[in-house]
Amino acid sequence: RKEVEQDPGPFNVPxxxxxxxxxxxxxxxxQSFFWYRQDCRKEPKLLMSVYSSGNEDGRFTAxxxxxxxxxxLLIRDSKLSDSATYLCAxxxxxxxxxxxxxxxxxxxxxx
Amino acid sequence: DADVTQTPRNRIxxxxxxxxxxxxxxxxxxxxYWYRQDPGLGLRLIYYSFDVKDxxxxxxxxxxxxxxxxxxxxSLSLESAIPNQTALYFxxxxxxGGVGYTFGSGTRLTVV
Numbered sequence: 001r002k003e004v005e006q007d008p009g010p011f012n013v014p015x016x017x018x019x020x021x022x023x024x025x026x027x028x029x030x031q032s033f034f035w036y037r038q039d040c041r042k043e044p045k046l047l048m049s050v051y052s053s054g055n056e057d058g059r060f061t062a063x064x065x066x067x068x069x070x071x072x073l074l075i076r077d078s079k080l081s082d083s084a085t086y087l088c089a090x091x092x093x094x095x096x097x098x099x100x101x102x103x104x105x106x107x108x109x110x111x
Numbered sequence: 112d113a114d115v116t117q118t119p120r121n122r123i124x125x126x127x128x129x130x131x132x133x134x135x136x137x138x139x140x141x142x143x144y145w146y147r148q149d150p151g152l153g154l155r156l157i158y159y160s161f162d163v164k165d166x167x168x169x170x171x172x173x174x175x176x177x178x179x180x181x182x183x184x185x186s187l188s189l190e191s192a193i194p195n196q197t198a199l200y201f202x203x204x205x206x207x208g209g210v211g212y213t214f215g216s217g218t219r220l221t222v223v
Contacts, residue, residue, distance in 0.1 A: 008151075034211065043201055043214035044154070087154070089212075098144065098169075099212060103153030 003027060004090050006102035014110050017078050021105045023088030024070045032091040033064055033071045037084045038104065044087055047073075078109045114138045117202050117215035124192050124222055132187045132218050134202030142205045143185040144212070145169075145177060147198040154201070160185055161207075192222040 006023045013019045025033075033050035048055065050062040050071045061074040071088055085104040092100065115136045124130050134143065145157040156169030158177040166177055174196060176188045189196055199219050203212040 041199070041217075041219075043216050044212075045214070046211050049211070098156060098159055100156075101154040103151065 003100045004088060004102040006088055006105050008103060008105060010106040010108055012108045012110055013078055015078055015080060017109075018074065018076045019078055019107060020072055020074045021086055021088075021107075022070050022072050023102050024068075025088075025090045025100075026069070027090070027092045028066075028069060030069075030090045030092045033062075034089040034091075034099070035060075035062055035071075035073050036087040036089055036101070038087055039084050044101075047086070075107075078107075080109050080111060083107055083109045113216065115202060115204055115213050115215040117200075117218050119218060120216065121219045122221070124220070126193055126222055128192050130189045130192055130220070132189075132200055132202075132220070134185045134187070134215055136183050136202075136204045136213075136215075138204055138206075138213060139182075140204035140206045140213070141182065142207065143179065144203040144205075145175075145185070145187045146201045146203065147171070147196075148201060148217075149198050157187065157200075189220075189222075192220075194222045196220065197222050 035047040036044040037047045038044040050064045054063040059076045063072045085106045087104045088102040089099045118133045144159040146154045148154050155171050160179045178186050201217050202215040205212050
């Protein structure tokens with residue numbers, strides 16, 4: 001099983017729709033979790049951290065399920081500008097000390 | 112100016128040539144990383160460094176070497192470039208105890 005797995009998509013959704021992405025991780029000792037956004041041919045940029053209690057930033061909600069070892073990202077009221085690839089990233093801490101990224105899920109928001 | 116600067120932005124080189132990609136940062140972070148990104152394969156770690164005297168291999172270090180010349184500079188070298196090293200290369204930084212990465216704008220390398 002790969003360390004961090006995401007559905008590659010693409011997810012094609014109309015403007016205003018709600019869309020959710022999941023990301024599973026294999027290392028139960030993983031400590032920190034993140035969602036990054038990457039526009040075509042650009043660098044990844046941190047979208048939000050994912051906390052055990054869940055966290056929300058405007059239209060974006062991130063959640064962590066440690067028992068099932070997955071994180072999720074929910075985007076409400078999708079905008080055309082949300083079109084991008086969304087990468088999940090997992091920090092495993094001791095013995096690793098670096099982020100492992102999923103391959104990304106591509107989202108296209110359609111007018 | 113960008114917090115993490117990569118040069119060059121684009122480069123086309125011939126098979127067998129030596130090439131160096133450079134990364135400099137103004138964030139004062141101790142930790143620096145080199146990743147490559149290929150379509151369908153995502154971001155893969157090549158090398159990382161936690162301070163000037165620390166160099167560690169990542170997932171795909173074969174064919175690459177690095178140099179950490181100073182806290183702010185981390186360069187990646189391809190000693191003898193081959194076509195399957197054609198990719199988008201990213202440098203990233205993070206602070207000790209912090210795990211959020213800041214990426215440079217990337218270097219698009221084509222080996223012909």
